[in-house]
Amino acid sequence: MTSTERGFTTFRWLCTLFGFVFYLGDIGSDLLLSVQYFRSGYVSWAALTLAFVLAGSVCIQIFSYAWFKDDERNDEGDKGLSTCQLIGIHVLQIGLFTRYCNLLKKSFKVLRSGQSKEEEQYRLFGIATDLSMLRLFETFLESVPQLVLQVYIILAHNHRSNLQYISMAVSFVNIAWATVDYRRCLRRSLPHINExxxxxxxxxxxxxxxxxxxxxxxxxxxxxxxxxxxxxxxxxxxxxxxxxxxxxxxxxxxxxxxxxxxxxxxxxxxxxxxxxxxxxxxxxxxxxxxxxxxxxxxxxxxxxxxxxxxxxxxxxxxxxxxxxxxxxxxxxxxxxxxxxxxxxxxxxxxxxxxxxxxxxxxxxxxxxxxxx
Known part of the structure; x- marks a missing residue:
């Protein structure tokens, strides 16, 4: 397969943007839902909803930081971020947010220039694959357990709300998107495997x-x-x-x-x-x-x-x-x-x-x- 066929296209950039929106929507809707439960007096439901969000977030921040440091040791990382900045970013739980912004910015510059070397394309898909792997972790640590919890609340306690349905719908879309996007990113990032x-x-x-x-x-x-x-x-x-x-x-x-x-x-x-x-x-x-x-x-x-x-x-x-x-x-x-x-x-x-x-x-x- 040629490098052109593996190029980071406008469609790929839009997919990254949509993935970013789905990620923010999933986390945001779950946080709002936990607040709604807490204000309604369902403290245990609020705590569990928030616990799944935190469990997924903490785990992906740990891997994100480790991969930043690995890339730095291999002279592949972003030279603009110091160790203190990396620690601060991940303590604040915005490591994934930073990676999305970094990928969108770099790929936009490549697309706007209209010219890119094969090494740049490979590096972009490397960043995208790291990101999609972290999203995969987040999906099975947060989105899937969150669906189990919300379905249980609906069926066992007959408690329903519009925000609850929105949270479930976004989680479901997140699961579908993360599983397919990850597989496509990984296979495209490895030149010895067919896309x-x-x-x-x-x-x-x-x-x-x-x-x-x-x-x-x-x-x-x-x-x-x-x-x-x-x-x-x-x-x-x-x-x-x-x-x-x-x-x-x-x-x-x-x-x-x-x-x-x-x-x-x-x-x-x-x-x-x-x-x-x-x-x-x-x-x-x-x-x-x-x-x-x-x-x-x-x-x-x-x-x-x-x-x-x-x-x-x-x-x-x-x-x-x-x-x-x-x-x-x-x-x-x-x-x-x-x-x-x-x-x-x-x-x-x-x-x-x-x-x-x-x-x-x-x-x-x-x-x-x-x-x-």
Whole structure:
């Protein structure tokens, strides 16, 4: 693929701008919702809503700062920011905001000049890939758990508000955008991997992710409605995913402490969607993952019916059962369609989600990024 085909286009700049707007909208709506809960006397809901926002924000600030310092050591960073400025930016939780502004500014200058070297294009996509990876972390640490919480509040407590629906809608858009934008950015930033085609392949991949993640959100909500103690079972699933990442000895971070944090985030992502950590063939582990996922998704409404039969008389019970069944079927159908016919094939393993270091020192950290 030529450098021109991989160029940072006006459309790519607009995608970055839209991603920035979605990010601000997601965080802003959740903060406003927490304030609304607090003013209405729902202190626990306000605290949980705010806790998810802070958990996602703190984690991505840590990785953002570490990557700034890594780039600085490799003579690839922004020379205009001192260590004190970097620390201040990330303590104030605006590391992602700074990265967005930096990328929009630099790419706008390149587009306006009409000329750019291949090295500049590669660097722009490097910045974009870092940014999209941080957005991916933020999505599974904040947006997805936030949806579980808000759906639980609506179904279990029959509490509804316009701001609540807005927050959920923005979170849903954020999930869809982050998963697809990240995959496209990563594949485009790696010259030895074929780019993810736009159009139908991208749409099918998006549907696969949305229709497999959504029933997970609904089924986990039903489990929590059955008993809040089921959150311990969710914690166990997270622990299993984290242990798997440790056993596989992922090598994503230069710092051992950050590597453990990364593995913990891997565990969170595995609660909601599949990815492979070390590379190789994924047919068997992916099949096993989605068999277990579908069984859990279908078990949730069945157990709710058996243990809380009064739930059958609610107006949401039958629609949710129908949606979980149909969404699982559609999601697995789109998964099969994508990986059998539409997935781009490269000369490296296509199904690597947390790529193993193939050399003592990889050229870039992108070689170790996830491909969910």
């Amino acid at each position: 993810m085609p736009s159009g139908i392949p991208t749409a099918v991949y998006l549907f696969y992710k949305i229709f497999t993640i959504t029933p997970r959100i609904l089924s986990l909500t039903l489990f929590i409605m059955l008993s809040t103690l089921t959150t311990l079972a969710m914690a166990f699933v997270w622990l299993v995913g984290t242990i798997w990442a440790c056993v596989e000895e992922t090598k994503f971070c230069t710092s051992r402490v950050l590597e453990h944090l990364y593995r913990a985030i891997v565990g969170v992502i595995l609660v909601f969607t599949f990815f492979n950590i070390k590379g190789g063939h994924t047919k068997v582990p992916m099949t096993m993952y989605y068999i277990l996922s579908v069984c859990q998704n279908l078990a949730a409404p069945i157990l709710l019916f058996l243990l809380k039969p009064e739930s059958e008389r609610t107006d949401y019970f039958l629609p949710i059962i129908f949606f979980i069944f149909m969404s699982n079927s559609l999601g697995l159908g789109f998964l099969a369609l994508y990986y059998s016919l539409l997935h781009p094939r490269g000369h490296v393993a296509d199904e690597i989600d947390g790529m193993e270091r193939l050399e003592p020192e990889p050229k870039t950290r992108f070689d170790n990024f996830l491909q969910i």
